[in-house]
Amino acid sequence: MFNRLKEKLKNWTKKVVESKEKPAKQKKEKLAKEIKVPIKFNIGMEQFQPDLEQIKEISEKKGEKEIPLGVFKRIKFKVSKVKISEKEFEVYAEELEMLLLENNVALEVTDKMIKELKEEIIGKEFLKKEIEQEIKDIFKNIIRKILIEPFNIIEKIKEKSLDQSKEPYIILFCGINGTGKTTTIAKIAEHLKKKNLSCVLAAADTFRAASIEQIKKHGEKLNIKVIAQDYGSDPAAVSFDAINYAKKNLINCVLIDTAGRMHTAKNLLKEIEKISKVSKPDLKIFVGESLTGNDIIEQVKSFDWAIGIDGIILTKADIDEKGGTALSVGEITKKPILYLGTGQEYNAIEPFDKEKFIKRLGL
Template sequence: MAFDSLSEKLQNVFKNLRSKGRLTEEDVKAALKEVKMALLEADVNFKVVKNFVKTVQERAVGQDVMNSLTPGQMVIKLVNEELVNLMGSETTEIALKPSNEITVIMMCGLQGAGKTTTTAKIAGKLKQKGRRPLLAACDIYRPAAIEQLKVNGEKQGVEVFSMGTSHKPVDIAKAAIEHAAAHNENVVILDTAGRLHVDEDMMGELQEIKENIDIDQTILVVDSMTGQDAVNVAKTFHEKIEIDGVILTKLDGDTRGGAALSIRAVTGCPILYVGMGEKLSDLEQFYPDRMASRILGMGDVLTLIEKAEAEIDQDKAREMEKKFRKAEFDFNDFLEQIGQMKKMGGIKSILGMMPGMGLPADLDIDDDVFKGTEAIIYSMTPEERGNPALINPSRKKRIAKGAGVDIAEVNKLIKQFEQSRKMMKQMSGMMSGKGKKKGRFGGGMPKLPFGF
């Protein structure tokens, strides 16, 4: 995630604070000096950093903190609170009119920020909430953008309104609203043209749309990987056409994340969503408190739960739990679990949301770690996957050859599988009420795949 490097540095600072029984004012100042450097290296706006550190320092050297039993923890709590304040305190939703009226949303941004894809992602989110969106292709300069919108709209099950490239964007927008009214659609999302940089033509076009159409929400899409440039772009757009909110894309990439910590403070505009991948489902509501927790290495359990609820089939999950309790799972179940983890964003994403994991910024974990495992399992026959006891030495040799791996890798996987099944059987016995250790595991079975 974008904040991995910043998170690691801040956690190191706080580790030193926690190790001290009592804090002096100098201890706090020294720690905050390191916090300041970490934020600047993450490309957070200089003025924002200066005000942030000043506010935390003024609160941290107060009597309540310095005289508390755990001053180090109190300072961390203050940093967390101020991070939340910096990013907006409260979650902001896209403002929609009552469902019997049409809400018009204008999407804008520079080329390359992911605006057209994000427009389709928003349509999908609104459809999930029971709205009936219509996508309007108003980028008349790039035929590829119109085609891209049509393809993504079809994937989302959302109609796309297009008049090609020979009409003015404002006329396309007007016609799209008329079409929505005639077809009982209650949200019109305008995908406007981007440019390589902010210029008068683009701003003039957006202003013309706003002058002739009652736009309810103007949303800017910015690329978080451009750091301070993203903040400057947001500031310029807000000054020229007045935006209502920002969507940050590519926050899953190798970026320092400064834009997310600066945009609200510099523009006063809330961050509505963050793009966490290229798939049309990879768009997360922006929660300042959850993001602050992630940055400080405290995890984000609520988002993890929401992802699980959205992506995991509950009937299959219950069936899997029964198998775990009876230690009857097989390699087909293993494949099912790998698929579920991929749907939830992969291992690194899941671990990053779990409290106390403190993953190093350079830790390279991705779904590729499962490719060899999947290759081995897919090289088994359906009978072998369903009944691993059938796998004898000659079968192992055939499986290894089919997967293109050494037979030692096959042995390792089967050994992990057997150990996991044995462990699940033991745990199931502990939780059955026969022994005194009932409840030791909190009343739930682990859901991570075997051996991981």
């Protein structure tokens, strides 16, 4: 998962570090040769790197050709610091931009990341041995700011179940076809069951022939009630039925599955708007594929514009080597990613954890 972006970020950081190390090392080697002093030497178990410039200065003052051993006792061991200039940064920024774009980070997010990195890096003095870690830390903080802290759905459902009204917690799922809405609903239904929360599924994708069958099958396997009508029926009416069923039977949660013809189709957005108006969901979740790349931005913007989404689930993270989609949707919607879908089985879903995501990127 997300290995490509991890690898690329690692290589980029390494390159920046090496660009600072190589010239310094060459200069040192030249000087060491000139004054005939080793770059490193061992005293007992410890290794020392003498400050060659200082040694040269001392010996030159004394007019000595060979460096007497006594000099070593007087020298300090300098801590070397480096700075990255704006010019140097520009060279690497271009490369960074390419690698982020290639790994599904949207252009506006890429630009923002590079701008922030630039502000943090240029002109700052880094201890040479810490520069790699410092660049990683800067990346980490930028990503921490981009991703919104997710909330806990289970807690929210539990809170409402304790409410006097005994109303069910309603979750509406939207997103285009094939992204994994129905599968994700089944996964969440199972997850709720494990937490002793009851739920009912609304088969409000009445558009495709197989979709009602698909959700009914999940319901049978999981032993969870599915409320459905015929193909072509009004999805808002199906949702309404499911909510009424939940109210009557004191069920904690209603999960509404919807159709997802292309997000550009105006009637799809109108339809989801109507379902949303009728069912008044507590939570509206956009389901998108982690693999999608830039297209997901348009998708999520359309649904957000139509109904105002509260959170995001990214599916198929298990087969996504890039990883940039999470950053793109996070930054553009300012909505939290709640879960990652990590496979086709019911238990292949994990709560989105910002720090875990950052670790997966090797930072």
